[in-house]
Each structure stands twice: as C-alpha cells, then as structure tokens.
Amino acid sequence: MRAAVYRRFGAPEVVRVAEVPRPSPGRDDVLVRVHASTVSAADHRARSRNVPRGLWLPAALGIGAFRPRHRVLGMDVAGVVEAVGDAVTRFQPGDEVIAMLGGRFGGHAEYARVPQDGAITAKPRNMTFDEAVTLVFGGITARAFLNRVALGPGATVLVNGASGAVGTAAVQLAKDAGAHVTGVCSAANAHLVTSLGADRVIDYATEEFTAEATYDVVLDCVGNAPFERVGAAVRPGGALLLVVADLRGVLLAPWRSRRSGKLVTADVGRYRAEDLAQLVALAESGRYRAVIDRSFDLTEIAAAHSYVDTGRKRGSVVLSGLADRRSPAGAEPAR
Known part of the structure; x- marks a missing residue:
C-alpha cells in the first residue's frame, strides 16, 4: 500500500510517499481503507521534534529518541471497513467509519488498523469523508x-x-x-x-x-x-x-x-468511542460543522506539512483521496 513515511526527524521534506506492507487485522481489530486523514499539530511535533519546553524526554519515549518509532504519521482516519478480526462484533466490511489512532499514528496510508474497542464509530451520514475526518483530532x-x-x-x-x-x-x-x-x-x-x-x-x-x-x-x-x-x-x-x-x-x-x-x-484522558459518537450526533443534527482550511493529495504530503508548520491553519488540513488511487509514479518501496 501507499503511505507517507519518514525515517528521520526534520523538515517537511523528510516525509515521502513509499510502498509499505499493508497491515493485517488481529482478532479484535478493524482494518480501515482510508479515504481521508488530517495533518495535525501533533504530526508537526512528531516529525520535527518541536515539543514544548522540558518535554523532550517524554516525547522521545513516544515518538523516538534518534529515529522515529512510527514511520507513518497521521492520528485520525475516515474510511470504509475493509476487513475485521474474528472477534470483532461491532463492525463489518463496508461500514463507513471515523477513528482516532492517537499516539500509534498510522493514518497517512491507504489502510489503517484500529482496535474495535478503540475510538472508532460510524461516520456522519451527512458528511463526506474529508468533512468527517475533521471531527476526529x-x-x-x-x-x-x-x-x-x-x-x-x-x-x-x-x-x-x-x-x-x-x-x-x-x-x-x-x-x-x-x-x-x-x-x-x-x-x-x-x-x-x-x-x-x-x-x-x-x-x-x-x-x-x-x-x-x-x-x-x-x-x-x-x-x-x-x-x-x-x-x-x-x-x-x-x-x-x-x-x-x-x-x-x-x-x-x-x-x-x-x-x-x-x-x-493538562491531561486529555483516554480517547473514547462515545465521545466520537457524540460529535457524529451533533454533526448529523446540523449542530457541528466541519472546518477545512485546505486539502492535499497524499503525494503532496511535504507541502501539507509545510503549511501546518506555519502555525496559521484554520481548522483542519486534510489529506484527501487516499483510497482513490494506487501506487502512483514516484512511490518508492520502503527500505
């Protein structure tokens, strides 16, 4: 599958599109074919290691000290369930969902694996995938x-x-x-x-x-x-x-x-599916609006990071159409 990967910390140019193995769902996992994700402030911090003062060591435990622990960034996804593990009861292939991956990252790819008891819920019926993913992070x-x-x-x-x-x-x-x-x-x-x-x-x-x-x-x-x-x-x-x-x-x-x-x-607590479901209910009733600053294709991932780096984005910067095209020219095998 295609994914935006990085192997060292640094400027936006360290992120590039490559071919990586597609994840397989475990017994309790949902495999989502990703249609949209966002490039968030958390992605900026993980890529650049630009963290608040004094938090370098705690951040290193999560994102890596010398090299990134998670090669694929992206804390959120909106997409369609591709497959489920044997023990999954809440979702089935074809379901349209949104999910928060949190510190596991992995959203800037064609497929993402999410635990069924994680922060995952049905996508708002009145929103596109690009709009729906803005509810998440x-x-x-x-x-x-x-x-x-x-x-x-x-x-x-x-x-x-x-x-x-x-x-x-x-x-x-x-x-x-x-x-x-x-x-x-x-x-x-x-x-x-x-x-x-x-x-x-x-x-x-x-x-x-x-x-x-x-x-x-x-x-x-x-x-x-x-x-x-x-x-x-x-x-x-x-x-x-x-x-x-x-x-x-x-x-x-x-x-x-x-x-x-x-x-x-400063404690955000645990990301919960019920919180996402509340946001979906608000969106479906017209009481919550998606705010998209601009959208980028996965092949424009470095440009998306550059824009987020300005600190001037309004709402969300969306990576759009991840599942629409496969292995374009320029995608390299991951090494």
Whole structure:
C-alpha cells in the first residue's frame, strides 16, 4: 500500500510517499481503507521534534529518541471497513467509519488498523469523508478536555487559539452546551470563529485577553496561557484546561489545583468511542460543522506539512483521496 513515511526527524521534506506492507487485522481489530486523514499539530511535533519546553524526554519515549518509532504519521482516519478480526462484533466490511489512532499514528496510508474497542464509530451520514475526518483530532481532543468541567447555560468559556482544529471544535461544543463563548484568534480569523458560535472574539495582536473579564473555563490550545498568566482570569471554582503545556505546566497542574481551588489540568484522558459518537450526533443534527482550511493529495504530503508548520491553519488540513488511487509514479518501496 501507499503511505507517507519518514525515517528521520526534520523538515517537511523528510516525509515521502513509499510502498509499505499493508497491515493485517488481529482478532479484535478493524482494518480501515482510508479515504481521508488530517495533518495535525501533533504530526508537526512528531516529525520535527518541536515539543514544548522540558518535554523532550517524554516525547522521545513516544515518538523516538534518534529515529522515529512510527514511520507513518497521521492520528485520525475516515474510511470504509475493509476487513475485521474474528472477534470483532461491532463492525463489518463496508461500514463507513471515523477513528482516532492517537499516539500509534498510522493514518497517512491507504489502510489503517484500529482496535474495535478503540475510538472508532460510524461516520456522519451527512458528511463526506474529508468533512468527517475533521471531527476526529480536534473534536475528540476538545470533547475530552471539556468533559472535565460541567458546562451549561450561563457558563463563560474562553478558547485561546479558537481558529485551530481543537479551537474550532471547542467553540462549537461549548456553544452547543449553552455557554457564552469568547474566542481568541487573529483578526483575519474573527469571522470564522464568530460563524462557529463565539459571542465575542478577541484579537490577540491588539488586546490582552486576560485584562478585563473572568471566565468559568479557559481552554488554552496555543501553549501561551499558563496559570501564571491567566490564573486570575479563571473564576473561583473554575478551570484552566491546558491542551498545550510545557513540562513545568504539566508538573505543577495538580499543585495549582490544590492551592487555588481551580481545576488546572493538562491531561486529555483516554480517547473514547462515545465521545466520537457524540460529535457524529451533533454533526448529523446540523449542530457541528466541519472546518477545512485546505486539502492535499497524499503525494503532496511535504507541502501539507509545510503549511501546518506555519502555525496559521484554520481548522483542519486534510489529506484527501487516499483510497482513490494506487501506487502512483514516484512511490518508492520502503527500505
């Protein structure tokens, strides 16, 4: 099968299309023929080893110290079940699904293997594969963090980095829960964030978002809003949810929680199929929208990584049509 592989860390050009063995499903596995995946901030970090300060060693355990542990990146997939293991009961060949692969990666390929008890569920019936895959990385991450708090009508939520994959999902989920949502992004992305439901948008280039208001929940999707900066902007009994944090922020989070009486956490928890299913239900009811910045063919994988490296993507960057063509000119055997 075709896959985007890399054998060393570095610039986008280290990723190329090659022929690799197709995975075989184990007894409890689902083999998905991949139609779409995304190139996420996690793929950028794994490829470049550009991780938050102090996290080099923990990251090395997951992505490799000297060479990549996982040659095929891609944390999410949307596609069609090709085959199932003998013990699989929840899925059958032909089912259209979306799945979060997480730290196992493997989505930037024509086929991906997913445990049936993993974060996998039926694809939204009203979305294309390209649209559906945008629910996964950003949506399940936002859902997992927001599960840590009780949101309802009247709650106030600030989303820092509201125009990225996680941010656009968080704005929509918080608004659907009845919260008053403030999004922080560039002026160029203000219209997008407002269209997703934000009641107010702050341009980070011209206004300090912690200066005036306080919030029940602050969700930091950028990594520049540690407790030292935004703790005073979180109301008593509120929460600071650190989607991106350095080692100091991770280690001090439990202590900050005890001392302040505010929940401070950088723990995304476990990716769950039920969270994906909730996102699908919202999408099918018209209450959750796919946000695609641009799409790339698998053969354009280096260009896709280059674009994500800019840090300016809006929503998701999609790898499209992975299952539509096979072994084009330029695909090399993996060595």
